[in-house]
Amino acid sequence: MPDDLLSVVSVDVVALHYDAGRRQVFLGTHDRTTEPFLGQRALPGVVVHSGERLRDAAQRALGKLGITATPPALGQVRTFDEPSRDPRGPSLAIAMWAAFPDAPALHTPEALWEPVDAVGPLAFDHSVIVAEARDVLSDRLWRDVEFTRALTGPEFTATDAVAITRQLSGHPPHRANLNRDLARISGLTQTGDAPTSGARPPKLWRWEDPTDQPA
Incomplete structure (x- = not known):
C-alpha cells in the first residue's frame, strides 16, 4: 500500500480538573506551536509511536500542558476517523480522558484551563471530541x-x-x-x-x- 494512503494514529487527551473554590470543571488546552493551526488552541496530542501503549502516549501528550504527574484516572472516549479531520492527510485520533484533583502542579505556563462548558473553538476536530467526552464522562460520573x-x-x-x-x-x-x-x-x-x-x-x-x- 502506498505510504500516502496510510493513516497516522494519534492520541488526543481531554484533561479535566475540578476547582472547588470556583465550582468549575476545567479543561486543559494549549497553544499549538507548529502548523497546521499554528497559534490556535488544541487538546494535547501526540502521534503514537510503534509499539507504544495508549496510556504511555497519553502521558506524553499531557506533557504539552506541562503535566508530568500520572493521572489518577485515565480512559478512552472513542476513535475519531473523519477523513478530513487533519489537513495533512488521513488520520485516526484515539481520544482519551484524564481526570485530576485540583493541584498547583496543574497550573503550568503551557496549560490553558477554561470551564469545560464554555470552551472556545479548538483546532482540528477537538471541539467535537470535547463534546463527546462530556457525554461519555457525564454517564460515568457517580458510577465510575x-x-x-x-x-x-x-x-x-x-x-x-x-x-x-x-x-x-x-x-x-x-x-x-x-x-x-x-x-x-x-x-x-x-x-x-x-x-x-x-x-x-x-x-x-x-x-x-x-x-x-x-x-
Missing part, C-alpha cells in the same frame, strides 16, 4: 468511582456534586435523585455539613481512604 474520585478529590460538598454534574451533562440535576445516587456509592460517606456562612450549609461527602479498607 475511579473517575469520580479523581475529579472530586478526597471530599466534596453537595453543592460541588451539583456543579460537576451540571457542567458535564449540560443541565442541572434533580437534587433528590443525585443525593440518592451519592448515598448508594460504595466508599463514599456523608460526614455532616460543610462549614459555611450561609443559613443552610451543604452536606459534606468524603471518600474512605482505600488503605483503611479490610483486606
Whole structure:
C-alpha cells in the first residue's frame, strides 16, 4: 500500500480538573506551536509511536500542558476517523480522558484551563471530541468511582456534586435523585455539613481512604 494512503494514529487527551473554590470543571488546552493551526488552541496530542501503549502516549501528550504527574484516572472516549479531520492527510485520533484533583502542579505556563462548558473553538476536530467526552464522562460520573474520585478529590460538598454534574451533562440535576445516587456509592460517606456562612450549609461527602479498607 502506498505510504500516502496510510493513516497516522494519534492520541488526543481531554484533561479535566475540578476547582472547588470556583465550582468549575476545567479543561486543559494549549497553544499549538507548529502548523497546521499554528497559534490556535488544541487538546494535547501526540502521534503514537510503534509499539507504544495508549496510556504511555497519553502521558506524553499531557506533557504539552506541562503535566508530568500520572493521572489518577485515565480512559478512552472513542476513535475519531473523519477523513478530513487533519489537513495533512488521513488520520485516526484515539481520544482519551484524564481526570485530576485540583493541584498547583496543574497550573503550568503551557496549560490553558477554561470551564469545560464554555470552551472556545479548538483546532482540528477537538471541539467535537470535547463534546463527546462530556457525554461519555457525564454517564460515568457517580458510577465510575475511579473517575469520580479523581475529579472530586478526597471530599466534596453537595453543592460541588451539583456543579460537576451540571457542567458535564449540560443541565442541572434533580437534587433528590443525585443525593440518592451519592448515598448508594460504595466508599463514599456523608460526614455532616460543610462549614459555611450561609443559613443552610451543604452536606459534606468524603471518600474512605482505600488503605483503611479490610483486606
